[in-house]
Amino acid sequence: MSSDWTLSVPCRGRNGFAPSDDQFNSDRALRRLCGPLLTVCGPCPFRAECIATVMPAQAKFDGIAGGRLWSNGVVIDAVDDVFDEELAEPKLRATCGTEAGAKDHARHGESACPSCRQAAREMDVRRKTSKARQPKQLQLDFAIT
Ligand code: SF4
Ligand SMILES: [Zn+2]
Incomplete structure (x- = not known):
């Protein structure tokens, strides 16, 4: 206990x-x-x-x-x-299964738990996808103007 x-x-x-x-x-x-x-x-x-x-x-x-x-x-x-010394609060940990959760594991020197690993992977894919879309968007903008 x-x-x-x-x-x-x-x-x-x-x-x-x-x-x-x-x-x-x-x-x-x-x-x-x-x-x-x-x-x-x-x-x-x-x-x-x-x-x-x-x-x-x-x-x-x-x-x-x-x-x-x-x-x-x-x-x-x-x-x-x-x-004032009484005011110290331990920092709240980010929720697992989020990109912030994965970062918190890294900050604490831990390897990410499976759900944080998946969240980080998904975020990575989303970022890459949106980056890949960007040039087309620009071309479209040029075509309109
Ligand atoms: S509220 Fe906190 S500081 Fe106040 S008497 Fe209870 S334990 Fe002590
Ligand atoms: Zn986690």
Whole structure:
């Protein structure tokens, strides 16, 4: 099992940290709704872990995570003693089966998985096909003018 820091967080068993979209319609309403919960994060020693798990900026999160109140992935309020170092988020991996997924494998020094390999191959074929079409298109343009 992975680390169990979540078992000893002050917010354990408490609700309202990640409200659904229909519970607020503005930053003001979000502040009213979640702002009071920020004090729960005050003594929490796991703010960095919390942010690395929720990835609020990349997930465009609304609610409380890591001692901050987030709106659409942007911090709009925070407990007093936050540190920028707590904000590090692991980069989200691109979905497998896409060209970006294949690039991500390369970036991590892995060989691409079968679905990424196929996506990269298909993209390559598409590029070559569209390149092959280009001169004809140009001739056509000249013929029209
Ligand atoms: S920082 Fe995260 S884990 Fe800690 S109390 Fe706040 S919401 Fe819970
Ligand atoms: Zn893959």
